Amino acid sequence: MTSSRATPSILVGYKPLYKGRRYWIFENNPARPFDQWTGDSRILAYDRKYEALAACGNYNEDGSISAEYLGGQGVKFDAFDLAGMARQLRWIDKEYV
Numbered sequence: 635m636t637s638s639r640a641t642p643s644i645l646v647g648y649k650p651l652y653k654g655r656r657y658w659i660f661e662n663n664p665a666r667p668f669d670q671w672t673g674d675s676r677i678l679a680y681d682r683k684y685e686a687l688a689a690c691g692n693y694n695e696d697g698s699i700s701a702e703y704l705g706g707q708g709v710k711f712d713a714f715d716l717a718g719m720a721r722q723l724r725w726i727d728k729e730y731v
Contacts, residue, residue: 645680652716656682657723659716662690677701677716679723688723 645660652659658680667673675690677699691701699719703709703726713719
């Protein structure tokens, strides 16, 4: 895992929303989407261990988050907040990886 707290170069230009030990969550830029698959997502979760995107999602009307794990299992999940999203990703990683 990358030990530096510096923003990974691939995420420069995206607004950080939450920085956990492993998962960093960023706001996707509609003017410059992260990639062709995440353009509709407002939230991106970056896994510092694997140095890759782990999930993408959107805010619900009540402020909670609906997201999808990008690890290939098609796992969708909900979280109350950004820290909850990071917790869900840790659980998914333990269950499926």
